[in-house]
Amino acid sequence: MGLLAVVVASAGFLTWYWQPPPVESMQTTDGVKLKFRTQGDQIEIYQNQKWQPFFAKGMNLGASLPGHYPGELPMTKEDYMRWFSMMDEMGVNVIRIYTIHSPVFYEALVDFNRKKQGEPLYFMQGIWSPEEKLAEKKDAYLPEIRQEFHQEIADAVGAVYGKITIPEKPGKASGTYRANAGPYLLGWHTGTEWDPLMVQKTNKLHQKDALPPGTHFQGTKQATPFEKWLAEMVDDVATQESKYNWQHPMTFTNWVTTDPLSHPGEPILQEDLVSVDPTHIQATNWQAGYFASYHVYPYYPDFFRYDKTLQTVKSKNGQIDTYKAYLQKLKAYHKNMPVMVTEFGVPASWGTAHLGNLGRDQGGHSEKEQGQIDADLLKEIHEEGYAGAILFVWQDEWFKKTWNTMKYELPEDRRAFWINVLTNESLFGVLGMYPGKEDELAIDGDASDWDKLKPEEKQRLDIQMPGVKEMWMTHDEGYVYIMTKLDHAFNPAAETLYLGVDTLPGGNRHAAELGGHTLDEGLDTLIELGNDKESGVRIASNYDFFTRLYGKRYRMVQVPLQEQQDNSGIFNPWKLAVGLEMEPPDSKTYHPLEAVNAGQLVRGTSNPNDPAYNSLTAWQAKGDTVEMRIPWMLLGFTDPSSLQVMSYQDAGKAFRSETTKGIRLLPWIVERKSxxxxxxxxxxxxxxxxxxxxxxWQPWEQVNYVERKKQSFGIMQKALGEISPTQTKK
Structure with a gap:
């Protein structure tokens, strides 16, 4: 059916609601409105009475704030309005949300665009699949799973067009939706990342099952049973939207693990087990079209480092660039079809979870490094002719967990009440959600900001030690802060400052660092400040989380018998695993366990107004003043909000925590020469x-946090500004 006329699409709100400015769209002969469509390998926008290419300069938006979990949806309309303004300032033209947000999101977006000069801020609506049931049951065809997904689709479409009231349900958005945000929609993003074992089992169970063809979308002859099921869901989205006389481009969520490419260099069999192929679904009666989308990170799966078939492409700097090579292969597979990268990026976190080519690791980056890497990835996606690039993610999300720290965070249901900077997943944002004392205390060697703290916010430690005049401590949701005044100017070239930390009975009562001294109570962790490479936090060997998990339980590393004994006198580097041991039959070839030192302490300044600012700063010394901030987990804490530390008791498969009575600090200095x-x-x-x-300190149930743009914000702002929204080709 041809497209014949240009119309102005009014938002059609109830009389009590505002009327937004007209949104230019094209209307078909049967009254269907189009604002975006797919054409060849591009997405196009109807603008200035013509279709032209559109590159989505996007931002993923999470659904949580510090102290809350996603299902609580704590954001207010004021939060959204402030964030939309900041995104617009950054150069973002599309927001992607993963699931239905509360009504204020849609109200805020319409209100923002009503007041905005120039092009509106568009959005992509995600539709959350029954992810947990799919992973548990491993059969997408089960009636309860299909019914739940179809209901979620109906709710999402109703929410976007402001024509639904969703009843309260734990973990879900609810309320009365009356704001019609449909005219600002770029497209529908159905589903979540697919579990390969679930896909494989669904395909096996339903090889002979036939699904009726959809009205707008259906599987091709090559479609697997899971792809046919997915086509049914995409078709349902289209059918639901048709009720509002609109059509928008369709896609479904996919990731590298279930892409249609072969990865001969991938060591883990499950990461290349099965495909979910977008080319096996086709639009049969949907003029807005259909495109492919993938989450593509540069560090996962492992073939980004190991696959020799990707080691043939070089970056502009002449270095092997496996990410760029992958983008080229993925784009080439989807001929005459738009492809969008709907998640990419790296976190600005102390902790690391995977290693990537060109240093594009999953963590271990300062905010500046985060911005530089994100900007490079954005440019590569654009240069390879993709239809858009949507950065992960707008704001830091404290509740997030990741594989190499989650077993140490106890109780699990309190992650949102503190920020574990060793958990990289919490720190992908370009809008920082910093712990409460971020704007009060700067680690810069100047103790004057300690004087401004209220008396109840800090504690002087009555420690009578030669060389130490005074010590002060405080804390927030992210760190323990320590300020030490010495009786002389600290000189790391000539001396080393040690702070022994005691939170529980046990630990080392002697150690090489103590000389010939013996303690009446052991130290669990040891802070060492000296030259750059040696400054860090180490952990008593029998308390060491890493060796207890990967040595005693998983037997991936050898742990000497001496290190397993109480009072071993040994302090180990504080390690995080970044790659598990891989061996056949689960992998193609053997790869040993990989780990990084997460306890290294960077000397610098944490003052964001200082040109030398480094978000990873842990300590600084000027004259006789030594300041530091230590992440809670490095001191053994599993949840500081409830005073929980890791227990020495180590029976069974799971770690245990105990309630600490507080932190004792033992300071001493070792002269290097003598x-x-x-x-x-x-x-x-x-x-x-x-x-x-x-x-x-007292346990806490409420959090304080500071919202501030990271250094990466400005770097991404510059990179986005260099890309025209209508420039989609190399």
Whole structure:
């Protein structure tokens, strides 16, 4: 059916609601309105009475704030309005949401666009699949799964067009939706990342099952049973939207793990087990069209490092660039079809979870490094002719978990009440959600900001040690802060400052770092400040989370018997695994366990107004003042909001936590030249750690946080500004 006329699409709100400015669209002879469509390998926008290419410069938007979980949907209309303005400032033209948000999201978007000069801020509506049931049952054809997904589709379409009231349900958005955001929709994004074992089993169980052809979308002859099921869901979205006389481009969520390409260099069989192929679904009566979308990160799966078939393409700097090579292969497979990368990016976090080519790791980046990598990935996606690139993610999300820290976060249901900077998944945002003292205390060697803290916000430790004049402590949702005044200017070239940390009975009562001294109570962790490479936090060997998990339980590393003993005298580097041991039959070839030192402490400044600002700063010394901030987990905490630390008890498969009475600090200095220990008295004396004061605090149920643009915001702003929204080709 031909497209004949240009119309103005009014939002059609109830009389009590505002009328937004007219949204230019094209109307077919049967009254269907189009604003976006697919054409060849591009997405097009109807603008200035003609169709022209459109590149989605996008931003994924999460559904949570610190202290909350996604299903609580705590954002207000004011939050959304503020964020939309910031996104527009950054150069974003499309927001992607994963699921139905509360009514205020759609109200805020319409209101923002009503007031905005120039092109509106568009959005992509995600439709959440019954992810947990799919993973558990591993059969997409089960009636309860299909029914739940169809209901979610109907709710999502009703929410976008402001024609539904969704009843309250735990973990879901609800309320009365009356804002018609449909004219600002770019497209529908159906489903979530697909579990390959679920896809494989669904295909096996339903090889002979036939599904009726859809009205607008259906599987091709090559479609697998799962792809036919997926075509049914996409068709339902189209059918539901047709009721409102609109059509928007359709896609479904996909990721590298279930892409249609072969990856001979992928070591893990499950990561190349099965495909979900967008070319096996076709539009039969949908003029807005259909496109492919993928989540593509540069560090996962492992073939980005190991697959030699991707090591043939070089970056502009002449380095092997497997991400660019993958983009080229993926684009080439989807001939005459738009492809969009709907998730990409790296986090600005202390912790790391995977290693990537060209240093594009999953974590371990400062905010500046995050911005530089994200900008490079954006440029590569655009250069390879993709239809859009949607960065993950707008705001930091404290509740997130990741594979290499989740077993250490206990209780699991309190992750949202503190920010574990070792969990990279929490820190992908370009809008930082910093712990509460971010704007009060800067780690820069200047103690004047400590004087401004309220008396109840800090504690002076009554420690009488030679070389140490005074010590102060405080904390927030992310760090323990320590300020030490020495009786001389600290000189790391000539001396090393140690702070022993005691939170539980046990640990090391002697150690090489203590010289000949013995303690009456053991140290669980040890902070060492000296030269850049040696500054860090180490952990008592029998307390060491890493060796207990990957040595005792998984037997992926050898742990000497001496290190397993209480009071071993050994402090290990604080490690995070970044790659598990892989061996046949689960993998094609053997790969040993990989780990990084997560306990390294960076010297610098955490003052964001300082040109030398480094978001990974842990300590600084100027004159006799030494300041530091230490992430909670490096000191053994599994949940500081409820005073939980990792227990030494190690029976069974799971770790256990205990309630601490507080933190004791034991400071001492070792002179490099003489090796003499200053501050602990005669070598033969037993140091009474048990008599030292404890730093204590009350459990918390409410969080304080600081919202601020990261350094990566400005870097991405510049990169987005260099890309025209109508420039989609190389």
């Amino acid at each position: 090796k003499s220990v200053i501050g602990l008295g005669p070598d033969t004396a037993v140091v009474p750690v048990s008599k030292l004061p404890r730093y204590t």
